[in-house]
Amino acid sequence: MEPIETYAVNYFNDFELSVVNEPIGDQLLLFDKITSNVQSEQFEIFKKIEKNAPFINAGSFSNQVHFQNAYQAPVQRWFPYREGYSTRLVNAFIKELKITGNIFDPFSGSGTTLLASRHNNLNSFGIDVNPISVLVAKAENESYSIIEINNLQDEIEKLKTVSRSKDVFQTSFDLADKVFNSEILQTLLQLKFHIKDIQNQKIQNLLFVAWLSIIGDVSNIKKEGNGIKYKNRKRTPSGYINIEKEVWEKQAFPEDKFNFVKTKLLKQLEIILLDIKSNYGLCEKQPIILQGSCLEFDNYFSDEIQFTFFSPPYCNCFDYFEIHKVDLWLGDFVKDKEEFRLLRNTGFRSNTNSLNHKPIIYKNEHLENLISLFDSEKLWNKRIPSVVRGYFDDTHTLLSKLYKQTVKGGNVGIVVGNSAYSGVIIPSDAIIADIAREIGFKVKNIFVTRHLTTSSQQKQELEPLKNYLRESIVLLEK
Numbered sequence: 360m361e362p363i364e365t366y367a368v369n370y371f372n373d374f375e376l377s378v379v380n381e382p383i384g385d386q387l388l389l390f391d392k393i394t395s396n397v398q399s400e401q402f403e404i405f406k407k408i409e410k411n412a413p414f415i416n417a418g419s420f421s422n423q424v425h426f427q428n429a430y431q432a433p434v435q436r437w438f439p440y441r442e443g444y445s446t447r448l449v450n451a452f453i454k455e456l457k458i459t460g461n462i463f464d465p466f467s468g469s470g471t472t473l474l475a476s477r478h479n480n481l482n483s484f485g486i487d488v489n490p491i492s493v494l495v496a497k498a499e500n501e502s503y504s505i506i507e508i509n510n511l512q513d514e515i516e517k518l519k520t521v522s523r524s525k526d527v528f529q530t531s532f533d534l535a536d537k538v539f540n541s542e543i544l545q546t547l548l549q550l551k552f553h554i555k556d557i558q559n560q561k562i563q564n565l566l567f568v569a570w571l572s573i574i575g576d577v578s579n580i581k582k583e584g585n586g587i588k589y590k591n592r593k594r595t596p597s598g599y600i601n602i603e604k605e606v607w608e609k610q611a612f613p614e615d616k617f618n619f620v621k622t623k624l625l626k627q628l629e630i631i632l633l634d635i636k637s638n639y640g641l642c643e644k645q646p647i648i649l650q651g652s653c654l655e656f657d658n659y660f661s662d663e664i665q666f667t668f669f670s671p672p673y674c675n676c677f678d679y680f681e682i683h684k685v686d687l688w689l690g691d692f693v694k695d696k697e698e699f700r701l702l703r704n705t706g707f708r709s710n711t712n713s714l715n716h717k718p719i720i721y722k723n724e725h726l727e728n729l730i731s732l733f734d735s736e737k738l739w740n741k742r743i744p745s746v747v748r749g750y751f752d753d754t755h756t757l758l759s760k761l762y763k764q765t766v767k768g769g770n771v772g773i774v775v776g777n778s779a780y781s782g783v784i785i786p787s788d789a790i791i792a793d794i795a796r797e798i799g800f801k802v803k804n805i806f807v808t809r810h811l812t813t814s815s816q817q818k819q820e821l822e823p824l825k826n827y828l829r830e831s832i833v834l835l836e837k
């Protein structure tokens with residue numbers, strides 16, 4: 360297994376990039392394919408937004424903007440954070456831009472930007488609204504002493520000796536009986552109780568991260584698309600079928616559920632121990648990581664920033680709290696529905712659950728023109744125009760604050776995907792670039808890393824414009 364330091368040496372030289380002189384869609388070909396007024400009106404708006412936009416073909420970044428590679432990467436594999444990207448991507452930018460000052464991630468998630476900053480011996484700070492992200496990012500970015508490594512080893516040995524308790528453990532999570540087999544639930548709760556009793560907080564956190572990371576594997580649900588799905592609900596050519604919970608559980612889990620869960624946890628802890636040992640003495644820089652909204656980051660950090668690198672929630676109604684719902688409840692991060700609702704309200708306005716009656720102050724002409732093309736009959740939620748406006752209002756607030764705190768010549772890199780509603784594409788990358796330009800940033804490049812797909816309902820309608828459905832990295836300079 361490689362220590363993290365050895366894969367931190369690649370940068371832009373390793374990636375194939377080429378300049379795009381025209382807007383990213385092939386215009387002549389496109390014109391032939393356009394069949395409706397809505398499509399041609401969108402196309403005209405895109406041309407205006409993208410006028411002189413410095414697009415770069417960067418297909419070779421495509422494997423770095425998602426978590427695929429990170430599932431196996433040392434340290435990042437401690438918790439499967441589906442929404443994360445790779446440290447290699449961040450390293451490439453740090454090296455290419457010759458960053459030597461402070462680095463910031465306003466949506467730090469599992470802490471990838473911070474991890475890459477540490478590999479480069481740079482100071483960094485991060486903020487995220489989700490307490491699970493903060494816990495994971497902190498555990499992955501701690502330095503562990505020899506004494507602490509021994510302490511972790513001792514706790515692993517102690518855990519091996521734990522046997523099934525006769526006590527009945529409680530949870531406030533009202534869906535727990537549906538989401539888990541009853542014996543598995545009891546085992547998870549007993550192990551959590553055991554972990555919470557560990558005195559050394561850093562070691563307790565490591566065991567708790569391992570515990571959180573196995574929940575998906577031992578539960579009856581999986582994170583998929585924009586939410587959580589029951590594993591016993593199977594898609595067949597003639598529609599969905601539900602396999603009875605007990606029948607499915609019998610097929611899916613072994614007889615000895617207690618040892619099944621405990622072994623998974625121990626396996627995950629062995630990986631964590633191995634990664635900590637292999638990286639001992641490296642990465643001594645300690646990032647600052649806080650729980651809170653990035654829209655208020657300036658209340659916590661007043662230092663000048665040289666480089667901000669992040670991926671915000673996309674404007675696609677994906678709800679980060681929904682996807683982490685089971686972990687949040689079972690891990691006692693939320694205790695009742697009101698706490699869950701309040702937490703949701705702190706999120707960036709990127710989905711219908713995050714709208715918190717904040718007024719919309721910022722207006723963007725191109726965006727308004729696109730929203731006016733929405734077909735209200737086809738929108739699956741009538742609040743979508745508010746989500747889209749709220750999203751770019753929040754983006755404007757964040758970028759304005761970043762501009763103030765960035766050193767002259769400093770950079771901001773934003774990994775973002777475009778989205779579509781009722782056959783109308785919202786080109787977030789180009790709109791963000793437009794907003795940044797208005798604020799005073801120079802738009803250095805928009806790296807187009809890959810093309811995205813959309814829901815099957817919109818697929819046909821968007822066929823001629825599909826090149827605009829892309830995931831990009833917008834690079835800004837002050």
Ligand SMILES: C[S@@+](CC[C@H](N)C(=O)[O-])C[C@H]1O[C@@H](n2cnc3c(N)ncnc32)[C@H](O)[C@@H]1O
Pocket residue numbers: 440442443444445465466467468469470471472486487488489492651652653654669670671672679705706707
């Ligand atoms: C795409 S993920 C970032 C993943 C991260 N780059 C990584 O590699 O792990 C977006 C993150 O934004 C967080 N988030 C949503 N609203 C936020 C807000 N208002 N302030 C800070 N973080 C927020 C979510 O909890 C989520 O972790």
